[in-house]
Amino acid sequence: DVKVTQSSRYLVKRTGEKVFLECVQDMDHENMFWYRQDPGLGLRLIYFSYDVKMKEKGDIPEGYSVSREKKERFSLILESASTNQTSMYLCASSLRTSGGQETQYFGPGTRLLVL
């Protein structure tokens, strides 16, 4: 079974703090993704990575950055947290295949509250 783990289930931070969210997968997947999940909006892609040290912007990258120094680990960074970044953050990974038939597997999520 694919296992995607996230460093925290719940996190409370203050406005302006730097926040690190960590994600680790144990299936040697090339692709990793960060989403945020908000009621009525579904999941929106923040950043993704195809390989170590590679990153691509998703649909809502503003206010976020990412780091992928090792294949199994993908970090999401909020440089200066703001209240509108209060959300559930989901990490996912997938195996690269030819033909694009890739299935994403999700971690349990980190619920972040920014005060």
Next chain:
Amino acid sequence: AQSVSQHNHHVILSEAASLELGCNYSYGGTVNLFWYVQYPGQHLQLLLKYFSGDPLVKGIKGFEAEFIKSKFSFNLRKPSVQWSDTAEYFCAVNALRYGNKLVFGAGTILRVKS
């Protein structure tokens, strides 16, 4: 722009009722289609997926979905729901021309009354 529409945001059913959740997407070409489910307090899980072949796809827990290319739809069905199906359901589409990005619908919250 890519978009995925789920027609109902909230659905309430009694146990044993039949379920159909709508999903439509806005772009042509080759697509991969998914339904994910999120049970209360749990992480997002894959319910079923369509890549190619038979457009009627069977998933876990008695769910199925039908891909109708001409209607750009991938509706989820279950003939008889149970209380344990209470969850939020997400349709997601990957259009190959856009790489391996998944675009999610807004989700449908299903509540099954016992």
